[in-house]
Every structure is written in C-alpha cells, then in structure tokens.
Amino acid sequence: MFKAVRSGIEHGEPNEPPRGPKEEHHHRLQTALVEAQHLAYFATRNGISIEPNDLEIVTTSAESCTELESDPNKEKAFWMAFQRLAAAVHPVTTESIQAAPQAKKAVAIYAVCTIVILLLLVALQIYWLIGANLVAEIGDLRVQMAEHRTNIVAGHARENELDELIESESKQVARLEQKKLLSSLDTKNDPSSEDDVRSLKTLLREKRSTLHEIRKDTEIESLAIREIKKEINSKLYLLDSWIFIPRAQIEPGKNGENYNSVHDIHHEGEYFEVIEFTSQILLATAESIIKSMSSYVFPLIYGLLGALAYILRTLSRELREMTYSEESPIRYRLRWPLGMLAGIAVGWFFDPSDQSLPALENLQPLALAFLAGYSVELLFTGLDRFVAAFSDKAATIQR
Secondary structure (H helix, E strand, O other), X not given: OHHHHHHHHHOOOOOOOOOOHHHHHHHHHHHHHHHHHHHHHHHHHOOOOOOHHHHHXXXXXXXXXXXXXXXXXXXXXXXXXXXXXHHHXXXXXXXXXXXXXXXXXXXXXXXXXXXXXXXXXXXXXXXXXXXXXXXHHHHHHHHHHHHHXXXXXXXXXXXXXXHHHHHHHHXXXXXXXXXXXXXXXXXXXXXXXXXXXXXXXXXXXXXXXHHHHHHHHHHHHHHHHHHHHHHHHHHHHHHHHXXXXXXXXXXXXXXXXXXXXXXXXXHOOOOOOOOHHHHHHHHHXXXXXXXXXXXXXXXXXXXXXHHHHHHHHHHHHXXXXXXXXXXXXXXXXXXXXXXXXXXXXXXXXXXXOOOOOHHHOOOOHHXXXXXXXXXXXHHHHHHHHHHHHHHHHHHHHHO
16 A cells, blocks of 8 residues: 555656556656657747757657557657757756746745835834934933033032132131221221232132132033933933833832833823933833844844845746746745844854954945845855864864
C-alpha cells in the first residue's frame, strides 16, 4: 500500500495505481511530446533559432506516440531533437512556460504587499518622528529652565549680598548722622564730613537701584520658568496622548481625586502641572518606545522592504525571461523572514561609524538594514565563512 502511494506521488498522481514499465515509458514519452511542442512554440514565437530538422522531428513525432515506441531509431532521434531544443531555449523550461500566469499573479501580490509595508513604514516613521521631536523639545525646555533657575539662584545670592551691604552702609550713615547731631557739628563748617555722608547716601541709592534691577531680573526669570513649565506641560500632554501603552497611575490631585491619565487632570479644569516623577515616567516610557522602534522595529521593516525589493526585481526578470517555476514561490516565501532577520542581525555585526569599514561609513543604520534584507545571501555567506573558519581551526587542533 505504501509503495503504491509513493509511486503515485512520484508520478504526480497520488490516487492512481502504479504503472508497469511499458505504461510508464508510454506516459513519459507522451509527456515529452507535449513539452517539445511547447518549447517549439516558444522558440518560434520569440525568434530563437532552432534546427529545421529538429523542428520537423518534433512535429512529425507528435502525430503518433505508438509509432515512436515501435521504432527505436525514431524515438532516439526524437529524444536528441528534444535535447537540442531544450538547450536552445535554456533557461526556459516547459514548467516555467506553464507557470507564466502564476508569475503575473505573484507580481501583483508582492507589489500590493510592498505598498502596504511602505504605507505602514511611513505611518510608523511619522509616529516615531512626533515622539522623538516631543522628547527632544521637552529636553531643550528642561535645559532652558535649569539655566533660568541657575540665574535665579545667582540673583538671590547677589541680592542677599547687596542686602547685607545696604544694611551695613545704612547703619554707617545713621551713626555718622547721629554723631553729628550729638556733637552739634555744623556740617557747613565741616565739608569733609558732609561729603562722606553724601557719598555714602549716593552709594546706597546706587546699590538699592542695583538691588531693584536684580529683583526685577529675578522676577523675569521666574516668569520665564512659569512659561516654560506651561510649555513643558502642554508637550507632556501631547506626549501622554502619543504613548499608547498603559503606565503607572498618576498621584491624587489637589482635591484627592485619582487620575488615570494626564487627560483627566486637563478635563477637570485643574491647572496642568505634572509632578516631577510623573513627567519622568512619561519621558522614560517615550524614550523606551523610541529606542525600541529605532533598534528593532525599523531595522526589521527595512530588512523586509529590502527582501521585497529583491523579490520584485527577481520576479520582473523571471517574467521577462520566462524562468518563473513552481519552486520560485518557495524561495520568495523564505525570503521574507530571512530579510527581516538580516535587517536586525546586521546591526549586531556591523557598525556604520566604524572607521575600519570605509564602505559602510556613509551608510545610515536603516540603510544598512535595507541593504542586508536585499542581499541576504551576502550576509549569511559571510557568516557561514566565519563559522567555517573556526570549525576548520577546531578540526585542525583535534587532529
């Protein structure tokens, strides 16, 4: 039973009982006659030069299969003509001629798949760009706020210093005036003492004016910090909308309400000031998403795009040269996961910024992922040689 099934599968007809030697020979001869006609038609239609004698043998042999079987010389002549005809149209085969409609269908399928992947990539790139810009802008605003805070701290220090000087000089002026009053000095008769008091008062006025300017600058810095906080909070609100994964709950609000997202704070009408640890959670989550997309998602998609580009180019060539066969879809289906794997794996072995690889110096990581997906064989051939080199050394050591 198993032999019968195996024999039927080998002959392309699983449910048909096994044939005898004569029946098998007759079947193969009939199949060869049909294939020879297909090749002859293809050759004449595409202007491929074939021997007239071979064409005559093929056309006359197609009239009667029984006559060929009864005459070994005619059968030999047919097989030789069939061989020369197949060599003339190589690499085209009868299988590739019959698979031409499937090739056109495959082109349409892979073209649609490529467009869908491209649209997905564009959407993800826009999504990534929005998040990356928000994180970068928040980082810049935090730097500006830190600079303003440094200026405020310096202003407060200068303010305290001036306060102490003004207080000290005010006491000095008061002592001088009190001393003049107690000694009943006539300031008109003592110009030097009067000049000292006047100069001290002038210095006091200048320092008070400087102190006023410093306080004014400090207030301006404080207002700038408030504006930056509002801008940071608005961008954090956008960043919270950008993040699509659940996070830890935000702490209670002013009235004890529990908010599940930044949107709740905004909708409740409460002034939107996200506490420090909450903003850190948002930024850390966003940075994790951005890094994951840059390190894994984009290389995978670019590797897949490279594989699809290779498939489309190969399909167009096979369609033009009529070399698409039944094994082609298997190769193309294997190309998908290999391209994705190559897109990610190439980053593990090659660094475009490495000065020792000048050919890769001007390539971006995603361009390298696309190139790896397109030339899967090149990457894995290099890996095979790398492994083989160590295997040969290990075998030599064991000997």
